[in-house]
Amino acid sequence: MTPNARITAGVPRRLALVRLGATLVAPWLATVPGLVGAQSMPSATRAQLLAVWRQSGGVLLIRHAATESGLGDPPGFVIGQCRTQRNLSEAGRHASRVLGAWLQAQNFKPDAVRSSQWCRCQDTARLAFGAYEDWPALNSTFAGQGDPAAQQQALRERLQALPAGRTEVWVTHQVIMTGLTGAYPGLGEGFVVDRQGRLLARGELAA
Numbered sequence: 001m002t003p004n005a006r007i008t009a010g011v012p013r014r015l016a017l018v019r020l021g022a023t024l025v026a027p028w029l030a031t032v033p034g035l036v037g038a039q040s041m042p043s044a045t046r047a048q049l050l051a052v053w054r055q056s057g058g059v060l061l062i063r064h065a066a067t068e069s070g071l072g073d074p075p076g077f078v079i080g081q082c083r084t085q086r087n088l089s090e091a092g093r094h095a096s097r098v099l100g101a102w103l104q105a106q107n108f109k110p111d112a113v114r115s116s117q118w119c120r121c122q123d124t125a126r127l128a129f130g131a132y133e134d135w136p137a138l139n140s141t142f143a144g145q146g147d148p149a150a151q152q153q154a155l156r157e158r159l160q161a162l163p164a165g166r167t168e169v170w171v172t173h174q175v176i177m178t179g180l181t182g183a184y185p186g187l188g189e190g191f192v193v194d195r196q197g198r199l200l201a202r203g204e205l206a207a
Contacts, residue, residue, distance in 0.1 A: 041183070044203035046099075049190055050106060052201040057165040058194045060110070061177050062128075062205065063185040064120040065092030072142055073118075079139075082119035092120070095188055095206040096127035103128070114138060115171040124188075125171040138172040141179070152179050159195050 044052070053060055070086045078084045088096070103109070115125040116138040125132035137154040139146050155176070162168065177185045181199045185191060192201045 041199065041202055044201045046102065046190070046203060046205050049192055049201050049203050049205070050103075050108060053167060053192045054108065056192065056194055056200055057167055058162065058192060058200070059159060059168045059170050061180070061185075061191040061193060062124065062169060062171045063174055063177055063187055063189050064088070064116075064118070064124045064171060065095045065188040065206070067092055067120050067187065072140075079117050085119050088120050088123050092188070093123065093127055096124045099188075099205050100128035100130070110167045110169045112166075113169040113171070116140065116173060116176075118173070121171045121173070125169070129169060132169075132171070135170070138170055138176055140173040140175060142173065142175045148175075148179060151176070155180055156197055159193065159197055162195050 049060070066089050067086050068089050073085050076084050110129070113125050113129045113132040114135040115121045115132045117134050117136060118140060121138070122132070122134070137151045137158075139151070141148040141151060155170075174185055177183070177191055180197055181191055181193060183191065183199055183202060185202070186204070188204065188206050190203060190205045191199055193199055
């Protein structure tokens with residue numbers, strides 16, 4: 001299947017997702033994405049996020065876990081050299097381990113885990129999921145870094161090419177998640193998005 005292959009979700013799957021919100025998890029999911037702004041979508045529990053993700057497939061976007069104080073990265077930042085970067089705090093490392101243990105307890109393993117090349121994203125992915133694959137399209141575009149248009153295009157093409165029912169985790173940055181969905185994630189927050197890039201559910205993953 002080529003990266004540009006467009007696979008659209010069928011009506012039965014969308015109806016099943018609506019029924020899931022009405023009967024399985026909670027009234028918050030009955031708010032269909034698109035009727036309200038993504039930023040105003042109510043926050044789900046991680047159990048609710050997992051229920052939506054299992055039902056719909058698609059991608060769980062995760063903003064890296066809590067970091068040391070600061071914004072962006074220090075002067076002299078170099079990809080591949082963690083000592084030059086703003087890294088996870090001990091709280092962020094703990095939260096990532098807790099998420100991984102919880103997912104194992106739910107007997108759920110995503111089909112793939114992809115990460116930004118920033119150490120704070122790689123560490124979030126490694127501590128929560130073990131094996132992961134670096135993907136430069138998930139790299140930060142904050143403060144003039146990277147190529148925002150090309151990276152967003154690569155993300156959307158990958159989403160559209162996902163086989164029905166496939167689940168992937170993408171560990172990335174606020175600027176990438178906001179560019180894709182229009183919503184602002186907190187540290188360690190997860191967004192479930194479908195193959196059209198629509199935000200289906202959002203919520204904290206640490207607890």
